[in-house]
Amino acid sequence: MDGELAVIGLGSVGSMALWQAARRSGTGAGEVVGFEARTPGHTRSAVGGDTRLFRMTYRGGPRYAPLLERANLLWPELEAEAGQEILNRCGGLSIGARDGEYLPQLLASATADGTPFEFLDHDELAARYPQHRLRPDDCALFDPRAGFLRTDRAVLAATRAAREAGAEVLEDTAVDEIHEEPDSVVLRSGPRSWRFERVIVAAGGWSSHLLPPPVAAAVHPRRNYLTWFVARRPEEFTPERFPIFIRIESDRSLYGAPSTDGVTVKATLDGRSQPAEHADRLRRELTEEEITETRETVSEFLPGLVPSIVRADAFPDLFTADHAPLLGCLPGRPRTVFATGFSGTGFKIAPASAEAAVAIAFGEPATEAKEFDPARFGAG
Incomplete structure (x- = not known):
């Protein structure tokens, strides 16, 4: 052996x-x-x-709840052994239409799992997090245990x-x-x-x-891409003021994290992975369609970001059927x-x-x- x-x-x-x-x-x-x-x-x-989102209010369903709860305890253990921050618990927002498909399902899942959250109606959300340009019926769930992983x-x-x-x-x-x-x-x-x-x-x-x-x-392997934008006022997008977020609307979707370098903010279209021939052979550059949709979505949702992609890359992951x-x-x-x-x-x-x-x-x-x-x- x-x-x-x-x-x-x-x-x-x-x-x-x-x-x-x-x-x-x-x-x-x-x-x-x-x-x-x-x-x-x-x-x-x-x-x-650079970063991945960590959240306890998760639309994957109750089958992920035991793993999430255990991970919530294990990340601090790794931090203690490493002597450095790995999980920044800046909180997390899940934004969507009050009567849409995404937010009610997430609300039901979080309630069933007993996951702590705070419901923010349109006015509360706008007042607390003005970085997000909202549609008239948008509300959010705030997850106090959420954050981003390095x-x-x-x-x-x-x-x-x-x-x-x-x-x-x-x-x-x-x-x-x-x-x-x-x-x-x-x-x-x-x-x-x-x-x-x-x-x-x-x-x-x-x-x-x-x-x-x-x-x-x-x-099969799939290609996932990420994009970053420059903040007009970087102080508005620090972890202390700008939680991680996922926003699912009927026609657009976006997720992102606060700035980790004091200049740029990660904001990426949600659910846009594409099949790849092989993990070693996938397109790293964005297509014109991906660039256009990303810029349009960021321009509508996050007016505090300059709607020009300053960094982009793509990475492989293995997906099951x-x-x-x-x-x-x-x-x-x-x-x-x-x-x-x-x-x-x-x-x-x-x-x-x-x-x-x-x-x-x-x-x-x-x-x-x-x-x-x-x-x-x-x-x-």
């Missing part, structure tokens, strides 16, 4: 899995090994883009904490193949091979070739845990998903993962 547990991919979930596994009693000290095709936090992965910082902190706990990290080592045997799992990278008792597959957009055929047929993660084992393959296919929703729940994946790998219950059993796509 080359170790007790291998983690393939050290991105948003994989880095957290390596950290969670290495800190367990009896692991670490070379028994936990992370395989990364490039380097942790590299700029071409789904981690790219993605690069989080991944590097988790990887560093794992190393300090004894884990080994193999960079520039892409895993080409995995094969589960009765007593172990064999990994191959070019001419090299390793044997581990258990494996977690968390390679994001690069996971497809490591999945058995029925599951691989149900996933039902847009829900793969989190668990397949029948007949108890030593291989899949923690991938998060379909654009993975970062906020990354430490909780990783904790569940590690528990499953060691044969322990993880009830918060039961809704995301990979076997729903076939036994493999």
Whole structure:
């Protein structure tokens, strides 16, 4: 055996899995090994883009609530080990029409889950957050536990904490193949091979070739793009004055985060991912249509931003056919845990998903993962 547990991919979930596994009693000290095709936090992965939104009022439904609640506790633990801020709890707004489709559904979900929130009617919202230009029937839910995550910082902190706990990290080592045997799992990278008792597959957009055929047929990489704008008055868009936001209207949608550099603000169209041929081959530049719609939406919703895109990029992620993660084992393959296919929703729940994946790998219950059993796509 080359170790007790291998983690393939050290991105948003994989880095957290390596950290969670290495800190367990009896692991670490070379028994936990992370395989990364490039380097942790590299700029071409789904981690790219500086920040991700964290929110507890979430339209994904009640099945995500246990993972969100657990992540809400684990992010501070990582911050404590890292000695730096990873989650800035500036609060979060969910904006939409009072009688539209989005806001009533979110209100019902938050109420059913018992998630704390504050309802802001049109006038309250306008008075408290004048940065948003509202339509006549717009209202909002304010989530006091929401904020933004520093993605690069989080991944590097988790990887560093794992190393300090004894884990080994193999960079520039892409895993080409995995094969589960009765007593172990064999990994191959070019001419090299390793044997581990258990494996977690968390390679994001690069996971497809490591999945058995029925599951691989149900996933595909997609391109997600992000855009940034210059604030006319940067002091109005600081975390203290401008919470993260998601705005869903009948004809337009936008989400964003406060300025982290004192100059620019992230504001990006919601739900615009597009299929990609491969995670390594996706268009980084925006199309003219994407640029036009983004500028028009920002111009209407956020008049305090100059409606010219000053920075844009695109990143891959692995999506499943039902847009829900793969989190668990397949029948007949108890030593291989899949923690991938998060379909654009993975970062906020990354430490909780990783904790569940590690528990499953060691044969322990993880009830918060039961809704995301990979076997729903076939036994493999």
